[in-house]
Amino acid sequence: xxDERLPLSSRRKNQxxxxxxxxxCYHITIGFYANGRIGxxxxxxxxxxxxxxxxxQDACVLISHLLQRFASPHKLFDSLPRAxxxxxxxxxxxxxxxxxxxxxxxxx
Numbered sequence: 001x002x003d004e005r006l007p008l009s010s011r012r013k014n015q016x017x018x019x020x021x022x023x024x025c026y027h028i029t030i031g032f033y034a035n036g037r038i039g040x041x042x043x044x045x046x047x048x049x050x051x052x053x054x055x056x057q058d059a060c061v062l063i064s065h066l067l068q069r070f071a072s073p074h075k076l077f078d079s080l081p082r083a084x085x086x087x088x089x090x091x092x093x094x095x096x097x098x099x100x101x102x103x104x105x106x107x108x
Contacts, residue, residue: 003069004069005065005068005069006033006039006068006069006070007068008031008033008039008040008068009033009034012031012032012033012034012039013031013032013036014029014030014031014032015029015030015032016028016029016030017030017098019094019095019098021088021091021094022091024045024046024052024091025045026043026044026045026046026056026091026095027043027044027045028041028042028043028095028098029041029042029043029044030042030099030102030104032104036104037104038067038073038099038102038104038105039064039067039068040064040067040068041060041063041064041067041095041099042060042064043056043057043060043095052091056091056092056095059091059092059095060095063076063092063095063096063099073096073099073100073105074100074105076096077093077096077097077099077100080092080093080096081093
């Protein structure tokens, strides 16, 4: 990872995927660089102005900044705690797990 940020183009490919975690449905939009690499993640989710909404929004901003500084989604996922059954322990982990399930995650 580097401190230098590679900004995304104003017009870019994106994909929206539904993610259900702990009974709550989130709409995750993933933005891509021209070469197909994942560069950002945005979320529309639980009731706006709820604490969970703001926490997940903050997490997506942080994930996006890490991706734009060439952090690997796989390394991010490996560094997060897991539930006893091996699944993601939080919605943040579930978002990153969704990212690594995409073929574009291999571009880093």
